[in-house]
Amino acid sequence: MKHVLRSTLAVASAAAALLAGAVIAPAVSAHEPPKPGSSCAMSGMVEDNHGTLYVCASRKAGAMPTWSKGLPASRSPLTIADGWAKAADKGMSAGFGMIKNPTDKPIRVIGVTSPNSTFMQLHEVVMKDGSMVMQQKQGGFVIPAKGMTELKPGGNHLMFMKLTKPITAGAMIPITLITADGGQLKTTILGKVYSGANETYDGGMGDMNSMSGM
Numbered sequence: 423m424k425h426v427l428r429s430t431l432a433v434a435s436a437a438a439a440l441l442a443g444a445v446i447a448p449a450v451s452a453h454e455p456p457k458p459g460s461s462c463a464m465s466g467m468v469e470d471n472h473g474t475l476y477v478c479a480s481r482k483a484g485a486m487p488t489w490s491k492g493l494p495a496s497r498s499p500l501t502i503a504d505g506w507a508k509a510a511d512k513g514m515s516a517g518f519g520m521i522k523n524p525t526d527k528p529i530r531v532i533g534v535t536s537p538n539s540t541f542m543q544l545h546e547v548v549m550k551d552g553s554m555v556m557q558q559k560q561g562g563f564v565i566p567a568k569g570m571t572e573l574k575p576g577g578n579h580l581m582f583m584k585l586t587k588p589i590t591a592g593a594m595i596p597i598t599l600i601t602a603d604g605g606q607l608k609t610t611i612l613g614k615v616y617s618g619a620n621e622t623y624d625g626g627m628g629d630m631n632s633m634s635g636m
């Protein structure tokens with residue numbers, strides 16, 4: 423009799439431990455980090471796993487995109503001046519501005535995120551078959567030491583691939599630039615009415631655009 427009672431208690435405490443574990447579990451096993459080198463759906467996607475950043479990109483033109491190694495997030499010394507984004511209700515939009523590098527080493531921007539878009543890409547505009555089309559800039563944007571890179575309509579830009587909320591004229595739109603060493607520039611750019619920057623996006627699915635151009 424005593425023995426049975428004891429094992430009942432043991433079961434009860436095991437159940438209590440399980441319950442306690444169940445309460446703790448979601449915080450501990452939040453989300454598996456992406457596996458570096460494994461394929462990812464859309465070039466430009468960024469995952470922040472407890473302060474370690476993973477950027478989805480193709481390593482060379484035409485290759486399927488894969489996850490980068492984990493980059494420890496830090497504050498980037500880059501700044502952006504006169505940043506703005508084309509006002510739009512839905513679909514795609516683009517962001518521009520002057521990215522400045524105050525350091526004495528070149529800095530490569532490899533990704534960008536915004537709560538206004540499911541994901542974003544770094545784009546360039548090229549001439550293809552007689553028309554201006556935009557596509558992903560292989561390797562991202564390199565900002566020269568003590569220099570700057572201008573993002574402007576008809577040239578390099580930050581592409582909002584799919585708006586999750588409108589970019590309203592006069593609103594400040596949060597964006598985060600991500601550099602090759604995990605540096606983050608968290609800033610805002612101004613929503614503006616602009617009638618240009620309507621280049622065709624050649625593709626629209628991950629890296630299929632660069633594949634179709636080969």
Ligand SMILES: [Cu+2]
Binds near residue numbers: 516557580
């Ligand atoms: Cu674009």
